[in-house]
């Protein structure tokens with residue numbers, strides 16, 4: 001079987017999506033022929049769409065509660081070429097910075113709807129929270145060991161043209177929502193939880209503008 005992997009991260013090869021796609025690739029059965037495309041550059045979409053396959057795996061992060069821009073633009077290309085995807089299996093892996101799976105539920109619904117729209121078979125949407133740290137994990141870390149184990153399950157499903165198994169989906173889901181006491185503490189001490197973001201916006205000279213509402 002030929003499998004095309006779409007990496008939809010704006011970070012391309014330096015992304016957490018890349019970590020996931022590599023793990024999937026490494027665990028596929030040896031008879032699966034893989035092609036990988038980075039879809040962050042919309043100028044390449046018309047070339048990428050021409051490269052057809054028997055099956056597709058798409059991995060991308062949650063951006064502002066939905067897909068990154070280039071992913072949505074690419075989906076529109078897919079819709080224009082929907083005969084390419086008709087009756088073909090597509091597996092999705094979406095991941096987010098926030099730990100709660102709930103953030104990705106709307107996108108999950110959209111992806112299932114999108115597959116119906118283009119006539120493809122949605123073979124599962126795997127959701128993962130707290131993905132920002134992925135690139136920094138060592139193979140020996142406890143989290144990576146568990147990720148590896150569960151990725152094997154997903155890669156097996158893809159290799160066998162099966163829907164994603166519920167055990168792995170459940171593992172990657174982690175928590176649907178943060179426990180109420182944690183939310184309470186976050187509200188009490190927002191500075192602790194905002195620290196990472198504050199460092200980034202300071203680095204980009206935007207700290208003074210952090211309360212701006214350009215679209216309000």
Ligand SMILES: Cc1cc2nc3c(=O)[nH]c(=O)nc-3n(C[C@H](O)[C@H](O)[C@H](O)COP(=O)(O)O)c2cc1C
Pocket residue numbers: 009010011014015016017018060061062063064065066095096097098099103130131132133
């Ligand atoms: C512009 C931007 C928007 C983001 N929006 C969200 C969001 O709405 N919800 C969320 O949980 N994480 C959000 N994140 C975090 C990313 O989903 C997370 O860092 C992810 O691991 C990035 O994956 P990548 O390295 O494959 O691009 C956002 C990150 C950026 C840079």
